[in-house]
Structures are given as C-alpha cells and as structure tokens.
Amino acid sequence: MKNIKNNLKLSNLLLKSFNLLKKIQKEIQKDFQTFKFKDEIEFKFESESFKDSLKKNFFTLLMLSTFIEAEIKKERMISYGKIIIYLRQIVTSTDNVIDNEKKGLIFIKSLKNDVVKNTFITLFCQDALTKETLKVSEGDSLASIKILEKIYSIAISESLRDISQYKEYPTSDYILKNIHNGIGGELLEISLEIPKYIEEDSKMNSYSKGLYEIGMALQALDDFFDIDEDEEQGKVNLLASKILYEKQETEALKLAYLNEVIENAYTGFKKLEDTGFPISKGGAKKIMKKLFELRGLKDYIDILK
Structure with missing residues (x-):
C-alpha cells in the first residue's frame, strides 16, 4: 500500500515538475530576447508530452521535484531550474567539442564552425548562469x-x-x-x-x-x-x-x-x-x-x- 501511495505521489510530483520545466524554458527564451543576435538563437525545447519528457529530461524533472517537495518558493525554483539547464548545456557543449557531436538544447544558427559554436554557447550560458546565480542569491x-x-x-x-x-x-x-x-x-x-x-x-x-x-x-x-x-x-x-x-x-x-x-x-x-x-x-x-x-x-x- 505504501509503495502504491509513493508511486502516485512521485507521478504527481513529476507532472508538476514537467509543468514547471515548461515555464522555466519560456523564461529562458524571454531572457535571451535582449541580445542583438536573438534571431540566431535556436532553442530545442520540444513541445513534447509528459511521457516523452520523462524519457529525455528525467533527472531534470527529478531535481525540480525535489524543489517542490522541499516547498521552495516558486520564483527561486524557476531560477534554480534555469541554472540546471545552463549547466546541462555547458557540459553538453564541452562534450560536443571533445567527442565531435552536435547535441544540446541551445544553438547559434549563424555559427558554422562547431568548435567556435560550442565555445560561444559555453560562454553564453556561463554568463547567463552567473547572472541567474547572483539574482537568486541576492548578489x-x-x-x-x-x-x-x-x-x-x-x-x-x-x-x-x-x-x-x-x-x-x-x-x-x-x-x-x-x-x-x-x-x-x-x-x-x-x-x-x-x-x-x-x-x-x-x-x-x-x-x-x-x-x-x-x-x-x-x-x-x-x-x-x-x-x-x-x-x-x-x-x-x-x-x-x-x-x-x-x-x-x-x-x-x-x-x-x-x-x-x-x-x-x-x-x-x-x-x-x-x-x-x-x-x-x-x-x-x-x-x-x-x-x-x-x-x-x-x-x-x-x-x-
């Protein structure tokens, strides 16, 4: 009985995390509208179902669900979620250079050289990560x-x-x-x-x-x-x-x-x-x-x- 209750509660938490993730993705897109090259920024934030998101973003959803379970204020949860995505992209862009791959969530369409592209995206996300960290930590x-x-x-x-x-x-x-x-x-x-x-x-x-x-x-x-x-x-x-x-x-x-x-x-x-x-x-x-x-x-x- 306890396992059934836990499973239902976890499913509900992950669903809430999925809805939170969509808000976080929209906030990221909004933040990047201030750049002159905003039209060159491409986000691979798929408009996917909850089931598909579980496959692709399970550990992101799990982390977001820990914020919900800890009853953290929504504004800070969104900031923490943005930080998670920036960290994911920094790691992915680094792996792309090491392994000659083209994975990720954020791309710059006008940059054709893969090393230059991934290096710039890393700098780009590190800057956004620092700004968000200073914001949520109040400086x-x-x-x-x-x-x-x-x-x-x-x-x-x-x-x-x-x-x-x-x-x-x-x-x-x-x-x-x-x-x-x-x-x-x-x-x-x-x-x-x-x-x-x-x-x-x-x-x-x-x-x-x-x-x-x-x-x-x-x-x-x-x-x-x-x-x-x-x-x-x-x-x-x-x-x-x-x-x-x-x-x-x-x-x-x-x-x-x-x-x-x-x-x-x-x-x-x-x-x-x-x-x-x-x-x-x-x-x-x-x-x-x-x-x-x-x-x-x-x-x-x-x-x-």
Whole structure:
C-alpha cells in the first residue's frame, strides 16, 4: 500500500515538475530576447508530452521535484531550474567539442564552425548562469564561486580520462576516486549546489548526497555500455580496468559489475526516500529498467531485483 501511495505521489510530483520545466524554458527564451543576435538563437525545447519528457529530461524533472517537495518558493525554483539547464548545456557543449557531436538544447544558427559554436554557447550560458546565480542569491558572489569550483572539479576528472597519460592502466579504485567522482557523482550533484547553499535546508543536503550516489552508478553503467567506444577513443573505462585486474570469467565479472551498479543506484535512491521523498525501491527499480533500456542493455534487465 505504501509503495502504491509513493508511486502516485512521485507521478504527481513529476507532472508538476514537467509543468514547471515548461515555464522555466519560456523564461529562458524571454531572457535571451535582449541580445542583438536573438534571431540566431535556436532553442530545442520540444513541445513534447509528459511521457516523452520523462524519457529525455528525467533527472531534470527529478531535481525540480525535489524543489517542490522541499516547498521552495516558486520564483527561486524557476531560477534554480534555469541554472540546471545552463549547466546541462555547458557540459553538453564541452562534450560536443571533445567527442565531435552536435547535441544540446541551445544553438547559434549563424555559427558554422562547431568548435567556435560550442565555445560561444559555453560562454553564453556561463554568463547567463552567473547572472541567474547572483539574482537568486541576492548578489552573493560566493554562490557563483561554488559553482565554478564544482565545474573545475568535474573538468579535472574529465582531463584524467585520456589513457595516454598513464604508464599502466588505472585501477578501478583510482577511476572511481579520481574520474567517476567528477564526471559521475559531482556532475549530477552540481545541479543542487546553488539551492543547497541558498536554502540551507537539510533536505537539500540529503537530496544532493543521494544524487551523487546515483550519478556514480550511472557513470559506471555508461562505462559498461561504452567499453568498446572508450577503447577506440583512448579513454579510461571502469569495466575495462576490472576485466584487466580481476581474475575471473568475463561474463560472470560483467554480471557482478552490473549488480554492484544497481545496488549503488538503490543506495542513492534510498537516501532520497529516507529524507521523505516519495521513492521506494520498487520505484527505483522501474527507473533503472528504463535506464537500462535507454542505454541498450535490455539483455541484462532481468538481473534487476
């Protein structure tokens, strides 16, 4: 009975977050109308259904739902939501340069060179991020410093992925501590850095810790799916390290690896539940099933328990 109530409450929270996200997107579009090159700015804020948004923006909606659950004032929730989107775009634009991709939510149509385009969008979003942070923090410059320091920490972890800088392949402990810590845990947790600082709410601290654990699990899941791609691109990979150093049959090791990923994710969701957020292990299992599907791991869904 408790699980059913939690599922219904979570669905309602996510629906409210979806409606909030649409307002946030409109606010962003309105803010950028002040630029002379406003006609060159393209926003990929799809007019999609709630179901489609859950697939594309699940963790954004989850973060927004923590604001609603913590009863933060609507004006600040909108500011925090804008900060989340700017952070997403900064990370995506950086990845676009590293991986030669064209992903994102915000584009400048007149810029044809991809490196120039992504560099400008990063500057563009960083400026908007700083302005919004100063606005919601009422001019507290420490808030902007906290975000930049967190971005720096993530950048350090990203810079350690190039395998050519190592004499020997890094161990799994090294990868978790020095690489996944930034590109996994802190990358998901960073979205709550400003609300955690400004609200001074114990709930936000707990939500942040839960998101960190979930982020670590998601990066480990990505390493499972991307092991061949990472090898081709010369990037360090957690599963590859375990295969190299742990002497056991490969398929058994993969199953043990995924079971550990799942348990770590459940630990993160449990931190949310312990704070009063309406997510049970059953709900977390449904989310993990969807993540397995989205990452092309349908053959392994049966190990979820």
